[in-house]
Amino acid sequence: MPIVVDIDVMLARRKMPVGVLAERVGITPANLSVLKNGRARAVRFSTLAALCEVLDCQPGDLLRWEPDAADSDGTEPAA
Template identity: 70%
Template sequence: MAIVIDIDVMLARRKMTVADFADAIGISPANVAVLKNGRAKAVRFTTLDAICRVLDCQPGDLLRWVPGDETDDQGSRLR
């Protein structure tokens, strides 16, 4: 996917553990791992709001677009 989520960078800057972060935003550590590892297909705005509030950052501090292999959900290359 061409969208990269830099939660691990922000957690390191804040010296916050995944467990503490997950508890603060109200999702499971497993779901934080899904976000960190780039396996998330979507993020709710309420979750993004909680992430930005806890990490004291803007959405653009967390999300970035990187050109690359763009495929659809079934793995077919997009034109």
């Protein structure tokens, strides 16, 4: 998937354990793990806003787009 989740980067910068972030955001550590490992299929804006508030960052600090190999060779990705 071309969306990369950088929650681990922000956690390291803030020196915050995953469990503390999950508690402050109001989600389970398991759901935070799914999100930070890039396995989530969607994220609610309210969750993203809470992550940004707790980590004192912008959404772009947590999510970024990287083209797939198929995207960078000029071919259209399969639907």
